[in-house]
Amino acid sequence: MKKILVDGDNLSIEDVVMVSRYKRKAELPKEVINKLDESRRFVEDIIRRGKPVYGVNTGVGELCNTRIEKDKLNELQKNIIYSHAILTPPYLSRESTRGTMLLRANSLAKGYSGIRKEILERLIFFLNNDVIPIIPEKGSLGASGDLIPLAALALFLMGEGRGFYKGKEMESKAIHKKLDIEPIKYEEKEALSMINGTSFSLSISILSLYDAKVALKGAIIASGLSAEALLSLSSEFHEKIQEAKPYPEQEVIAYALRNFLDGSELIDSNLNKVQDAYVIRCLPQIYGSIYSTLRYAERIYTIEANSSSDNPLLFPDEDLVLSGGNFHGSFIAAADDYLSISMTILGNNSERRLNRLLNPNLSQNLPPFLIKNSGLNSGFMLLQYLSASLVSENKILSTPASINSIPVSADQEDDVSMSATSARKLRQIVDNVLTIIAIEILSATQALYFRKKKKGRGTKKALTILKDTIPFIKKDTNLSPYIEKTRKLLVSETLIKEVEKEIGEIF
Known part of the structure; x- marks a missing residue:
């Protein structure tokens, strides 16, 4: 059966249902990998230049003006996941979780996030091998993205939390071991890109x-x-x-x-x-x-x-890093x-x-x-x-x-x-x-x-x-x-x- 292409541009409603509910296989096209590589090189160049970029070398939310030392940047990414991943029941249905994974991969596949291809490949690998993280159903405000549930997804990729492998509930680290793969170690901006988006609500x-x-x-x-x-x-x-x-x-x-x-x-x-x-x-x-x-x-x-529902967005060809609000779920909420x-x-x-x-x-x-x-x-x-x-x-x-709407993060995120x-x-x-x-x-x-x-x-x-x-x-x-x-x-x-x-x- 033909695989669903995760190219960032052509995912249909039926494609999402096929992967989420009927477990159709997904695939990352080669041209997407090239875009991801270019975008990642741009992030690395920004870090070398020391330019302040939200969530790369600054804190997040109200802490956006706090600069982070260069040797702490990867620790920042890990801390973003730990602080945001609040796993309390009830938990999201398995088909909606699969949809969340697919939609997150498709959004990141547009190449505006600076995320390594290995992370998208891991999301698709899990979809194709019936690995489903356990993520909470409640906790998202739909801005700055679906932070809590997407952080739980990102945590699972780190080898922490729990999920299902072929229908059996297991610890994430046990699933990784069973599949003989190493957990993801997030580098600069990647954790933020995983959690800054509307993929949970949209699924x-x-x-x-x-x-x-x-x-x-x-x-x-x-x-x-x-x-x-x-x-x-x-x-x-x-x-x-x-x-x-x-x-x-x-x-x-x-x-x-x-x-x-x-x-x-x-x-x-x-x-x-x-x-x-x-x-x-x-x-x-x-x-x-x-x-x-x-x-x-x-x-x-x-x-x-x-x-692309991330923030900030990267435009390597123009040497631009732009902070905006594409993570805001207003279109989804109204619909x-x-x-x-x-x-x-x-x-x-x-x-x-x-x-x-x-x-x-x-x-x-x-x-x-x-x-x-x-x-x-x-x-x-x-x-x-x-x-x-x-x-x-x-x-x-x-x-x-x-x-x-309820304002949060010391009124920095004041209209959710x-x-x-x-x-x-x-x-x-x-x-x-x-x-x-x-x-x-x-x-x-x-x-x-x-x-x-x-x-x-x-x-x-x-x-x-x-x-x-x-x-x-x-x-x-x-x-x-x-x-x-x-x-x-x-x-x-x-x-x-x-x-x-x-x-x-x-x-």
């Missing part, structure tokens, strides 16, 4: 974005199933309506739903119905806005993934918060359709709570309780973190992004939404067992997959296994891919 954000796309595609399938079960109308998806409000994302959603419902005898079958409720009638507008948010976040994360709000809207929309499926006053003559002999049986009643609790939790989690907090909240929201959508899919499948007319193309294909997992529920039983199985079909993209074979790519 969580990218993996969440990928799953948010899955959630939206799953919600389109879920809404199509529910639309059939609720004997909905087709007029709201008509292309003329979309042309009158020409958002491209709105048309994409309407087109997908037209294809999904094509051929249905349930749609438009209630001749007394004039309009559907908003949770179905406004799907192109609501989901179109969510799709627009996904596209925005993808643009932001892709740029960030292929950026995370925006996406969190959209995902919360998505979950809310799904739960409201679930309500219509379960409520006998709204369900177009489906049995109460989708079960025969209701009263004796409670049916799917408590699925709404679970869904409602997750929706409510998401509303709390979607309060923006990016507005909550909180991108890591935004990213962690986004992760929780997306996980909740995937469960909410799985509940709707499960419930709509049960509802469609009661509808005997011909189903639409997408519905028919989805039910072929779902009915292998979800039987008709005749009486009360433990629904937990069915929720988990449905969620697995969704998250694995099995259901999405099979439906897309029938109706074309959703988006």
